[in-house]
Amino acid sequence: MSTAPDPADTSPDLLCTEEEEALRSAVRDLLTDHCDTASVLARTESGTPHDRELWKALTEGMGLAGLLVPEALGGQGATHREAAVVLEELGRAVAPVPYLTSAVIATEALLSCGGDTAGELLAAVASGRTVxxxxxxxxxxxxxxxxxVRYEGGALHGRVTGVADAEAADVLLVPAADGGLYAVDAGASAGTGPAVTPRTSLDRTRPLADIGFDAVPARLLTDDADRAVRRALRSGAGLLASEQLGIAEWCLTETVRYTRERHQFNRPVGSFQALKHRMAQVWLDTVGTRAAARAAADALATDSADTALAVAVAQAYASPAAVHAAEEALQLHGGIGMTWEHPVHLYLKRAKADSIALGTAGRHREAVGDLVDIAAP
Structure with missing residues (x-):
């Protein structure tokens, strides 16, 4: 016997809409044509890890950099749900583009600022021509x-370490000790601009760099950097779970495909009971990650009262799930999985780097305990 839906039920619909599925299909087709794993691997061995042509296709061609920016400010006026779909597909391709850092984290910080300067920067970032x-x-x-970093004498002084995609950035948003958030031209001439020093990064598809400020001119965006940074990091952590979901999905799909094709003792290795159990566990982890990531994206999109909890749950679950999926993919691919030529190591490195990005799983579990008032053991 069917029952009518309860009008008081406010549970979020975590299934993708037709529009979101159409967006997924378009992004996946673009990445299939412009971001094959062989080219990504070659780029990690070069001196230019960021794929600027792919970034141009995603942003100027499809307008994806402005999904979170209102139409009045030059963006698409979409929500975090659409951005989550894009990040899931970028995770499946380990795409070397600064989408999370520019189109999500920096964009959210600018949206919190208000004012003409922030508005001009938002329009530039939404167009994709400015990172x-x-x-x-x-x-x-x-x-x-x-x-x-401190602001003294009209300029910034200090140093920030381990900033993601700083090498690709045209503009840096810098929180200072006086409570302000400042904009700095990253491409300024030597002597007046910041010194960006690349670091040796585990994940070359999202390289890190240290940034030194020695009397660097800056523009004040807001005197409440804390609010802007909190909003930016919360959204970044919530949507990072969708990228981790994409990593886990690729690892599971490729592992199942490989174990069906690889034979030992005249049987597909995927038919061995022990391997079935391991892949089933990865599938369960991936399904749980999908639910947690979609819940976080929906909470961010609707500005739910439970947003902080949804984000913390998503990161507490997605980080270890993505790492486990990548580790199992490497192991179950056997000898070929251990080679540099096979792309599985790109996914393992991205998963490991993501597991400490924007807070570790342990840090987010502590946040969950605090939010629901459960003391740690």
Whole structure:
């Protein structure tokens, strides 16, 4: 016997809409044509890890950099649900583009600022012609940030370490010790601009760099950097779970395909009971990650009262799930999985780097405990 839906039920619909599925299909087709794993691997071995042509196709061609920006400010006026779909597909391709850092994290910080300067930057970032990066270390979890840069004499002084995609950025958003958030031209001439020093990064598809400020001119965006940075990191952490979902999905799909094709003792290795159990566990982890990631994206899109909890749950679950999926993919591919030529190591490195980005799983589990008032053992 069917029952009528309860009008008081406010549970979110975590299934993708037709529009979201159409967006997924378009992004996946573009990445299939412009971001094959062989080219990504070759790029990680070059001196230019970021794929600017792919970035141009995603942003100027499809307008994806402006999904979170209102139409009045030059963006698409979409929501975090659509951005989550894009990030899931970028995770499946380990695409070397600064989407999370520019189109999500930096964009959210600018949306919190208001004012003409922030509005002009938002329009530029939404167009994709300007890449922005929030100058905080990649492992920084949502919450208060201890600024290591000070604003004195009309300029910035100090140093920030481990900033993701700083090399690709045209504009840096820098929180300072005086409580302000400042915009800095990353491409300024030597002596007046910031010194960006690349670091040796585990994940070359999202490289890190240290940034030094020695009397660098800056423009004030807001005197409440704490609010802007909190919003940016919360959205970044919530949508990072969708990228991790894409990683897990690729690893599971490719592992199942390989174990069906690879034979031992005249049987597909995927028919062996022990391997079936391991792949079934990865499938369960991936299904749970999908639910948690979609819940976080929906909470961000609707500005739910439970947004902080949804984000913390998503990261607490997605980080270890993506790492486990990538580790199993490498193991179950056997000898070929251990080679540099096979792309599985790209996914393992991205998964491991993501597991400490924007807060570790342990840090987010602590946040869950605090939010639901459950003391740690």
């Amino acid at each position: 922005a990066a929030l100058a905080v270390p990649l492992p920084t979890a949502p919450g208060p940030v201890a600024a290591t």
